[in-house]
Amino acid sequence: MRRIPLPQPLRRFGMIAVLLFSCLGSGAPAAAQPQLYGGTTDVVVVEVPVQVVRDGQPVRGLAADDFEIYEGRKKQKITGFEVMDLAAPVPAGMTVAVVPAAARRHFLLLFDLSFSEPKAILKARAAATTVLDQLHPTDLVAVSTYSASHGPQLILGFTSDRGQVEAALENLGMPELINRSGDPLQLYVTAFRDELSQQGGRQASLGKEKDEKIKAWLEDMEHLNRPGELATRRNEVSAFTDSFADLAKMMSSVSGRKHVVYLSEGFDSSILIGTTDVGEIDRMQKEVTEPINKKINSELRFGDSQAIGDFEKMLEQFRRADCVVQSVDIGGLRAGSDLGFERRGGTDTLLAMARDTGGDLYQNFNDLGEAMRQMLERTGVTYILSFQPEEVRRDGAYHDLRVELKNRSRGTRLAHRSGYYAPKPYSQMAPAERQLQAAGQVMSGGDPGLLPTSVLVAPFPGGDRANVPVVVEVDGRALLSGITPGTSLLAEVYVYALDVMGTVHDFTAQTVGLDLAKLEMALLQGGFRFVGHLDLQPGEYSVRVLVRNGVTGASGLRIVPLTVPAAAVQPALLAPFFPQPLATWPTVREAPRAGKAQAAYPFRMKEEPYVPAPRPVLVPGQETRIALIGWHLEGDLRATARITAADGREVGAGEVRLLERESGETERLAATFRPPSLPPGEYRLAIRLTGAGGSVESPAAPFVIGE
Secondary structure, eight states: OEEOOOOTTOOOOSOOEEEEOOOTTSSOOOTTSOOOSOEEEEOOOEEEEEEEEETTEEOOOOOGGGEEEEETTEEEOEEEEEEEETTSOOOTTOOGGGSOGGGSOEEEEEEESSSSOHHHHHHHHHHHHHHGGGSOTTOEEEEEEEETTTEEEEEEEEESOHHHHHHHHHHTTOGGGEEOOOOTTSOOOEEHHHHHTTSGGGHHHHHHHHHHHHHHHHHHHHHHHSOOOHHHHHHHHHHHHHHHHHHHHHHTTSOSOEEEEEEEOOOOTHHHHOOOOHHHHHHHHHHHHSSSOOOOOHHHHHOOHHHHHHHHHHHHHHHHTTEEEEEEEGGGGOOGGGOOSOOTTHHHHHHHHHHTTTOOEEOSHHHHHHHHHHHHHHTSEEEEEEEOOSSOOSSOOEEEEEEEETTOOTTEEEEEOSEEEOOOOGGGSOHHHHHHHHHHHHHHOOOOBSSOEEEEEOOOOOSSSEEEEEEEEEEHHHHHTTOOTTSEEEEEEEEEEEOTTOOEEEEEEEEEEEEHHHHHHHHHHSEEEEEEEEEEOSEEEEEEEEEEETTTOOEEEEEEEEEEOOOOOSOEEOOOBOEEOTTSSOEEEOOOBTTBOOOOOOOEETTEEOEEOSSOEEOTTOOEEEEEEEESOOSSOEEEEEEEETTSOEEEOOEEEEEEEEOSSSEEEEEEEEOOSOOSEEEEEEEEEEETTEEEEOOOEEEEEOO
16 A cells, blocks of 8 residues: 655545634624624635546556646646555555555445345345455445335444454344444444354354344335335335435545445336336237327336436436445345335336446456455556535535546546535534544544644553543633533544554543533633543554534544553553643543443542643643553662653653552552753653662653643
8 A cells, every 4th residue: 555645734534614813802703793702713625535447457657747637627736645556565664554545445345135025135245245355444334224215324434443343243233133222323232143142152153143133124114115006116216315414425524435345226217217018018008009099108108207307316416525426236135035016117227326437337246355455556546636626615515526638548547526515504504414423533544633632541551451540631712712601512522443454442422511601710720620430451453532522513533552561460550640620621431332341530649639630731840740551560669750842852751759568469659850951842751660679660740741
């Protein structure tokens, strides 16, 4: 995988809104306008993923100067350029979990429960599972279902975690087989297969029992889905086009090109194009020529004009959302003995959806794997072009785009988004759009956002799973920006632990209501603090922390590398903590989660709890409290400090004094630290303890010397 980086300062992906901070009461508000803590202005950067294919193969080696971008008729200056080549090896030190969303391929596996036979759906599920092995590690996959009674339902959001995708496929959204984890972004589910892994020898029988339950559930739904009279079929198609148009609008909030892998037998195309039955056509033609005054059913003969219009509007929504429909006719998966009722013309509608969005139609199981391989190969090289349009209003309006390749040779095809939506007020976004937007930020790990956020992660050594507390601090003034004084504020906090391959191992998430009538001054003088925890096995992780203002949509994303050690059997020491009293900032501890034990609060000294500051601000020469937590620390202890600058240079030691010691299975020490004379900036502090069992040095903790 090869990446050519963007020039600074445009190394961001998606729509970028620049936040302007203003002090409360710094200007006289207009008489008719509510007073706000701050405001925003938009500087929009648009990314356009482009695939260039010649003779079925991706074209490599192109540069920014080879492309031209037009918004309407106006040529735009390309301000950023990046290449993602999935055939190239991953650079040393780079993990797939940090590839930005705009550069990733997104696959939505969409199972049609209304226009498909139960046995075909079960076989389609198995076929989709086999395709997962062909995907690149950077690809993101989501799973959803469609039914006439419920519309499109997202089972699993776009994730790089193949285990979560398999769990969603195995259970196919059946409520009693999916044990929802409570994850609001739907990146983490616990499923029936987790029960199987705990049953030992009963796995095979329980797996068969699960399949029978899903089959029975689908068959119970089947009577609702059988073709009926023309009016009934027309209503079903109308509900389908409306629901899929909404799905496309929702997908527009996901950055990057989306492939909707639509697994279905299709609906009766006669609703759109009229009957294709030769006998029926002949009968109606005879009625027209007979002297008896009869009227033929024009809708049956030529199709429903309103249904045709709705179908075209739906396809336009997919094109505008940069969604390509890859239609899979799962009717071809059924053997002769499995055949159910006939769905006339279903292949025609599947073909139309694929053809008119730039996708393909796959008609049988044997071709599915090979077809996916070809599709993946064609889209293996992506050129991401960025430009900065002028005067884009925050109204959600659609802007047409055109990309041209200079000196384009014969047979070369370009695939790119047909336009972009301007940012729209967060209040006008549907809940599903907000969910997908937040999930995309977490999984891509790209744009750090606008809310100043600090994170502390402390890996306490454990057995099979370690308790890993997470402390999140958010700047209060930034959080209040755009909020009317005296109202309520919603602070959303999402914390996920991913490994280097993007597998989600645990999460904690919570939405907190803050009453500004009571907390306004505390937020203005400091900020908001959240304390949660993760249960993780020993290993290497990337902890993603997203904080979002639930009213304005402003957000901050932080990524913290984490090493979780095994249970301590030798002297060990955590990074030093800088305690703060619980009452200094509005502080919320995570709520209990179903199926997850509430961990004991780990930050205490002499049974007195404290909250460690993720980014403490110190004064040179001024003593400050620190807390040390360790294991197997023997004898009398001496402490020394080591300070490094942001570039890794050692810049001093400072003075450490040990004050109290609380011995037990876990050693807790109270101490003070006096930093030496240092210029303002970012630093890191490591503490070394020396005793009868030798010496041990802690990991370094960040701190700041203020102006």
